Amino acid sequence: MSITKYYLIDGEHIECQIEYKKIKNAYIRLKNNILYVSANKYIKIEDIDRFVIEKYPLLKNKMDKKVHTEKYQLWGKVLSEDEFYLKNGLKISDKNYYLILKNEVRLKTEEIFEKISSNLQKLGLNKVPFIYKKLTAKYGSCHIVKKEITLNIFLAKIDPIYLEYVIYHEYAHLIVPNHSQKFYHVLDQLMANHKEIEKELKKIPIIF
Structure with missing residues (x-):
C-alpha cells in the first residue's frame, strides 16, 4: 500500500510518496525533488511525519552539493538540443536521444580500452x-x-575519466566479486587515483 502526502518544510512544498513494506525500519530518499519513504505498516503516520521533517533538510543539503548535468551534454560539454542531434545526424526523439548516448559510450569505451588493455x-x-x-x-x-x-x-x-574508472572497477570484479579490501587492492594496481575519481563520481546523480 502506498499514499502521497505533501509537507511544508522551511517554506518549501514537498511531495512525499510513502510506501508500506514488510521492513523493520523506515527509509527515505530524495529523487527529482520528490521524497520516497519506505516504512513498516505499523509505524504511525505522525511518526513518519516527524521522520520526514527531520531528515528532509539533511537530504536537501546533500543534494545541493551534487553536480548536476544538463540533458544535452556529452563528455562534460553542454550542447544545445540541435547541436546534440545534428552532431550525430539524427532527428529529435527520445529514442534517438538514448541511441546517441549509447553510441557515444560504445565508441569511447573502445578508445579507452585500447589505452588500458596492457x-x-x-x-x-x-x-x-x-x-x-x-x-x-x-x-x-x-x-x-x-x-x-x-x-x-x-x-x-x-568526463571520460569516469567511464575509465567504471571500466576498471568492473574489471576488478572479475578477480574479486565483492568490495572487500582485496578488491580495492586490485583496483589500486589498475588505477592509482581511483579513490579521488570515485569520490567525485558519487557527487553526480544519474539523471537523463
Missing part, C-alpha cells in the same frame, strides 16, 4: 563483452559467470 593484461584480464544500457541506480555492473560488463549510457554525459 594495464589489464598485467593482472591477467582480457577483453570481455561490453553491454550498454540505460541504468537508473548504478554506473556499471559485472556478470561474473558470463564475464560481461554492463556500462550505463549516462556516462556519455560526463
Whole structure:
C-alpha cells in the first residue's frame, strides 16, 4: 500500500510518496525533488511525519552539493538540443536521444580500452563483452559467470575519466566479486587515483 502526502518544510512544498513494506525500519530518499519513504505498516503516520521533517533538510543539503548535468551534454560539454542531434545526424526523439548516448559510450569505451588493455593484461584480464544500457541506480555492473560488463549510457554525459574508472572497477570484479579490501587492492594496481575519481563520481546523480 502506498499514499502521497505533501509537507511544508522551511517554506518549501514537498511531495512525499510513502510506501508500506514488510521492513523493520523506515527509509527515505530524495529523487527529482520528490521524497520516497519506505516504512513498516505499523509505524504511525505522525511518526513518519516527524521522520520526514527531520531528515528532509539533511537530504536537501546533500543534494545541493551534487553536480548536476544538463540533458544535452556529452563528455562534460553542454550542447544545445540541435547541436546534440545534428552532431550525430539524427532527428529529435527520445529514442534517438538514448541511441546517441549509447553510441557515444560504445565508441569511447573502445578508445579507452585500447589505452588500458596492457594495464589489464598485467593482472591477467582480457577483453570481455561490453553491454550498454540505460541504468537508473548504478554506473556499471559485472556478470561474473558470463564475464560481461554492463556500462550505463549516462556516462556519455560526463568526463571520460569516469567511464575509465567504471571500466576498471568492473574489471576488478572479475578477480574479486565483492568490495572487500582485496578488491580495492586490485583496483589500486589498475588505477592509482581511483579513490579521488570515485569520490567525485558519487557527487553526480544519474539523471537523463
